Each structure stands twice: as C-alpha cells, then as structure tokens.
Amino acid sequence: MNILQSISIGVQRRFGRQRLRKIFLGSIPFAVIIFAWFMNGYMGWFPPVFIPPIGEVWASFFLLQEDCPGIGAIVALDQRCLMSTHILSSLSRVILAAVIGLPAGIALGIVAGMSRPISKFLEPIGIFANSISGIAWIPLAIVWFGVGWKTTLFILLNTIFWLLFFNSMMCVRTVSRVYEQSVLTMGGSRWAVIRDVFLPGAMPSIITGIRLALGFGWRALIAAEMVGGDSGLGFMIFSSAAEFRMEEVFLGVIIISLIFLATDRYLLAPLEKWTILRWGLIWKPT
Amino acid sequence: MPAKLVVTDLTHHYPDEYTGESVHALEKINLEVNEGELVTVVGPSGCGKSTLLNILAGLLPYREGNASMDGVKIQGPSSERGVVFQEQAILPWRSVAKNIGHGLELKGVPRGEREKRVSEFIKLVGLVGFEDKFPHELSGGMKQRCAVARTLCADPAVMLMDEPFAAVDAQTRITLQEELNRIAIATKKTILFITHSVDEAAFLGDRCFVFTARPGRLREIVNIDIPREKRIWADMNNDPRFIEARDKIMRLVREEVLVSNA
Ligand SMILES: Nc1ncnc2c1ncn2[C@@H]1O[C@H](COP(=O)(O)OP(=O)(O)O)[C@@H](O)[C@H]1O
Numbered sequence: 199m200n201i202l203q204s205i206s207i208g209v210q211r212r213f214g215r216q217r218l219r220k221i222f223l224g225s226i227p228f229a230v231i232i233f234a235w236f237m238n239g240y241m242g243w244f245p246p247v248f249i250p251p252i253g254e255v256w257a258s259f260f261l262l263q264e265d266c267p268g269i270g271a272i273v274a275l276d277q278r279c280l281m282s283t284h285i286l287s288s289l290s291r292v293i294l295a296a297v298i299g300l301p302a303g304i305a306l307g308i309v310a311g312m313s314r315p316i317s318k319f320l321e322p323i324g325i326f327a328n329s330i331s332g333i334a335w336i337p338l339a340i341v342w343f344g345v346g347w348k349t350t351l352f353i354l355l356n357t358i359f360w361l362l363f364f365n366s367m368m369c370v371r372t373v374s375r376v377y378e379q380s381v382l383t384m385g386g387s388r389w390a391v392i393r394d395v396f397l398p399g400a401m402p403s404i405i406t407g408i409r410l411a412l413g414f415g416w417r418a419l420i421a422a423e424m425v426g427g428d429s430g431l432g433f434m435i436f437s438s439a440a441e442f443r444m445e446e447v448f449l450g451v452i453i454i455s456l457i458f459l460a461t462d463r464y465l466l467a468p469l470e471k472w473t474i475l476r477w478g479l480i481w482k483p484t
Numbered sequence: 485m486p487a488k489l490v491v492t493d494l495t496h497h498y499p500d501e502y503t504g505e506s507v508h509a510l511e512k513i514n515l516e517v518n519e520g521e522l523v524t525v526v527g528p529s530g531c532g533k534s535t536l537l538n539i540l541a542g543l544l545p546y547r548e549g550n551a552s553m554d555g556v557k558i559q560g561p562s563s564e565r566g567v568v569f570q571e572q573a574i575l576p577w578r579s580v581a582k583n584i585g586h587g588l589e590l591k592g593v594p595r596g597e598r599e600k601r602v603s604e605f606i607k608l609v610g611l612v613g614f615e616d617k618f619p620h621e622l623s624g625g626m627k628q629r630c631a632v633a634r635t636l637c638a639d640p641a642v643m644l645m646d647e648p649f650a651a652v653d654a655q656t657r658i659t660l661q662e663e664l665n666r667i668a669i670a671t672k673k674t675i676l677f678i679t680h681s682v683d684e685a686a687f688l689g690d691r692c693f694v695f696t697a698r699p700g701r702l703r704e705i706v707n708i709d710i711p712r713e714k715r716i717w718a719d720m721n722n723d724p725r726f727i728e729a730r731d732k733i734m735r736l737v738r739e740e741v742l743v744s745n746a
C-alpha cells in the first residue's frame with residue numbers, strides 16, 4: 199500500500215465516507231461557478247463593472263476592515279471596522295428577531311392550533327398580516343420608526359413571527375388526536391399535552407417554519423437595510439452599488455449566502471437530526 | 485363482587501355536519517363490569533364498540549344515558565381509566581422507556597422510583613434491550629407491547645383496550661394474549677377488552693358481551709368459566725368449555741354480521 203492510499207483511508211476513517219461524499223458532491227456546483235468566474239477574469243466575457251475579478255472581491259474584504267484598530271472596536275461596531283460592523287449589525291438583528299419571534303410565533307401558533315376561541319381571535323388578523331409581504335411594511339415602518347435599526351427589526355419580526363405562527367398552528371392540527379387522548383387518560387394536564395404532544399408533534403413543521411422564516415427574514419432584512427437602514431449588509435450592497443464598487447456588492451451577497459449556509463448547516467441540520475429524524479417523523483433520502 | 489363500571493341506557497348519535505344526518509352508534513346499552521374482571525366485547529365492525537370505549541374513557545361527551553365508575557358519573561378522562569388505543573398511541577418522540585414511564589412522570593413520581601418501575605414493566609412485556617429505541621425502530625408486535633406497558637405502568641384501576649392486538653401477526657398475537665392473561669392474574673385489574681376475533685374474546689374473557697349490528701345493542705352475555713391459570717393456548721383446543729363458548733360467540737356474531745351486511 200502506498201502512502202497516498204493510507205492517507206485517503208485515514209481521512210475516510212476520521213470524517214466518515216458518507217459525509218465526505220456529501221461534502222464533495224455538494225461542493226461541485228460551487229466549484230463550477232468559481233471556475234467560471236475565474237475564467238471570466240482571463241477571457242473577459244463580461245467586463246469588470248458587471249463581474250469583478252475574484253481577487254478584487256477577496257481583497258475588498260480586507261480593505262473594508264483595514265482601518266480597524268482592534269477587537270474592541272469590532273465589538274463596539276465602530277465605523278472604522280466597516281466590514282465587521284456591517285456583518286455584525288445584520289447578524290445581531292436577525293438573532294434578536296429570531297430569539298423573540300421564533301418562540302413567540304411557535305407558542306402562540308400552538309395555542310391557536312389547539313383552542314378554537316383563540317384561533318378565531320388570532321386567525322383573521324394573522325391572515326391579514328401574512329397577506330402583506332414583509333417588505334411591503336417598509337414604507338410604513340420608516341414613517342413610524344425612522345431610518346435605522348428599529349425599522350429593520352420591525353420588518354424582520356413581522357416576517358418571522360407570522361410565518362412561525364401559521365406553520366405551528368396548522369401543524370398542531372395534523373398531530374394525531376390519539377396522542378393527546380393518551381396523555382389525557384394518564385392524568386396529563388393541558389400544559390402536559392402541549393409540552394409532550396403538540397410541541398414535538400409539530401416539530402417537522404416548526405423546523406420547516408424556522409427555515410422559511412430565516413430565509414424570508416434575511417431577504418426582508420436586506421431589503422429593509424437597503425431602503426430604511428443605516429448599516430448592515432443590505433445597506434452595504436446598496437450604497438456600494440450606487441458608487442459602482444461592484445466588488446463590494448459581490449462580497450456582500452457572498453457573505454449573506456455563507457452566513458445562511460452556516461445557519462442551515464450548524465443550527466437547523468443538527469436540530470433536525472436529533473429530533474424529527476431520530477423520531478422517524480421524516481426520512482433520509484438514500 | 486361490586487360493579488366497577490356501570491353503563492345504563494347509554495345511547496349515542498354522531499352528528500354529521502356535512503349531510504345533517506346523524507349516525508346512530510349505540511342504543512340503550514346496559515352493562516356492568518365487576519372489579520377485577522376481564523370482559524371482552526365483540527360485534528360487527530362499525531357497531532359502536534370504540535364509541536362505548538371512548539365514552540367510558542371520558543374522551544367522548546354523551547347526553548343520553550349514564551356511564552359511571554365506582555358510582556361516579558364519567559365526565560372526562562382520568563388516570564384511573566387507562567386506554568390502549570386501536571391506533572397505536574405510543575409517542576414517536578419518546579424512547580420505549582420514556583413512553584412506558586410517561587404516566588408516572590405525569591403523576592410526578594420521582595426519577596429513581598420511576599426507573600425501577602419502568603424496568604419491571606419492560607421485563608414484563610419482554611422489551612429488555614430496547615429501552616432506548618424509538619417506536620419507529622420497533623416491530624409491530626413490540627410497539628403493541630410497548631403500548632400495553634405504557635398504559636399498565638401508569639397503574640390505572642381500569643384498563644380499556646380497543647382491539648390492541650388486531651394489527652399484529654398470528655404468532656405474536658397468541659403470545660400477547662397469553663401475556664395479557666398473565667398480567668391479568670398478576671395485577672387483578674379490571675379490564676374491558678374490545679376485539680373482533682372470536683377466539684380472542686373466548687380465550688381472554690371471564691364474560692363476553694356480544695353486540696348487535698349498528699346501532700349497537702347488547703345482544704347477549706356469554707360466560708366463560710375457565711380459571712385464568714388454565715388459560716394456555718396449547719390446552720384450549722381440547723377444553724370443552726372454551727369450545728362451547730367460542731362456538732356460541734361465533735354463532736351470535738355471524739348472525740349479526742349477516743344482519744349488518746343485509
Ligand atoms: N367521530 C365520529 N364521527 C362520526 N361518526 C363516527 C365517529 N366515530 C365513529 N363513527 C360512526 O359510528 C359507528 C360506530 O363506530 P365505532 O364505535 O368506531 O365502531 P366499532 O369500533 O365497533 O367498529 C360507525 O358507523 C362509525 O362510522
């Protein structure tokens with residue numbers, strides 16, 4: 199056995215064959231895009247104003263962060279640390295909105311799904327609120343809250359909350375009643391039914407809801423930052439485009455996608471793995 | 485022996501909000517189940533057996549007639565009346581051990597005590613080694629055992645069982661029936677057991693209630709005087725008491741099925 203073979207076997211042992219394969223297959227489309235982008239630099243299919251060279255986009259990340267004095271300034275969202283300030287302000291808005299909006303949407307959705315009076319009370323306003331897409335609220339929010347983080351947070355919360363509310367409410371009603379009855383005939387309270395039946399039973403929809411909410415939430419946030427924000431990745435994309443700094447526009451788009459990819463990979467996928475996949479509520483394609 | 489469950493003149497109609505015609509499920513049912521007794525209920529499919537069970541469990545509100553336990557009208561579910569449902573009601577998101585210990589958890593029994601009782605029941609229903617598996621990793625028969633243990637472990641005074649072994653294969657069913665018989669001896673619980681299998685009804689019941697076609701009425705009560713300790717499948721086919729009871733139940737059910745198909 200030569201050295202290459204033993205390295206390959208070692209790597210497979212360490213990371214798992216299946217996982218390596220998944221990572222490899224998943225990377226192919228990205229590799230194709232990056233290759234084409236690279237080739238564009240040499241062949242000049244599209245001029246740099248349309249598609250800036252890959253190296254410039256990479257360099258702009260460091261250029262934007264160039265004047266940053268240190269960690270303290272990064273955390274303080276100092277204007278000199280432009281890159282990290284844009285990333286952190288978008289990220290912190292999403293996290294804040296998720297921390298408030300997800301549990302509130304799930305809790306109220308479950309309660310509305312279970313109780314006829316509460317659903318009668320909340321469903322019409324929910325349908326009304328949902329019919330207006332998140333970004334349609336932007337003009338109104340600017341009037342109410344002005345340009346800045348309040349407007350972006352409002353847009354985000356509005357998007358995340360109603361999506362989760364609806365998904366949880368509908369899914370609660372698909373959970374087999376026999377589970378509820380089983381808990382009730384063992385002396386369980388309403389609260390026990392929520393905790394032990396409806397919350398886990400609605401989990402497939404809740405996870406889908408979180409996926410949708412974060413997806414729509416990010417998009418709404420970017421839009422809100424463009425129109426009604428004064429910082430964040432959306433703001434950066436918009437203001438850079440106005441000054442034809444295309445490498446920064448590209449950078450912003452790429453960073454958004456990477457953050458989103460990471461959320462899915464390191465937050466949602468493990469959540470899925472340890473709940474609904476483990477319970478056999480969904481299956482894994484082979 | 486005092487009567488544990490008493491049903492008097494119980495009638496039930498299901499309203500149908502689409503057609504406006506209601507379904508007449510039960511008609512003037514009168515029956516009693518004594519303390520420590522295992523009664524079986526048979527009747528043509530759709531005759532209202534599950535309806536009766538749901539009313540006794542307190543899960544289905546009723547207006548006409550009365551159903552009571554220990555002289556108290558049944559008006560809602562209670563941990564005194566455990567149910568093994570027709571559709572398997574083990575929670576997919578709980579492991580076998582956590583499903584079985586659920587009732588104790590809901591009662592606030594401390595963890596140590598709970599684990600001890602759970603492991604007893606796991607042994608009783610032969611699921612040793614599967615404590616940490618989730619329901620989707622079990623076979624049909626194992627799920628059914630888990631469902632029975634889940635209800636038993638909560639220690640209800642009365643067990644209401646709705647065709648619990650209908651969905652398992654013939655071999656497993658025989659084992660489960662003998663196991664339930666052992667459990668009945670060991671725990672002396674009051675059990676109402678619904679089935680569509682005549683053999684099962686005769687094997688398990690101290691008495692068997694035969695229902696008519698819908699609307700369900702109590703057609704006849706068949707006594708089966710075989711001591712519990714003697715109820716083993718290997719001996720049953722030579723036991724004249726079993727054969728007599730089975731044939732009688734079979735004849736009654738046949739007649740009712742013919743009526744319901746007519
Ligand atoms: N939730 C329900 N709504 C309306 N009709 C029902 C409902 N449950 C049962 N029924 C009707 O009542 C009759 C008795 O049903 P059921 O008690 O389930 O019968 P069994 O368990 O003896 O097969 C059937 O005709 C059935 O269609």
Ligand SMILES: [Mg+2]
Nearest residue numbers: 533534570646
């Ligand atoms: Mg039934």
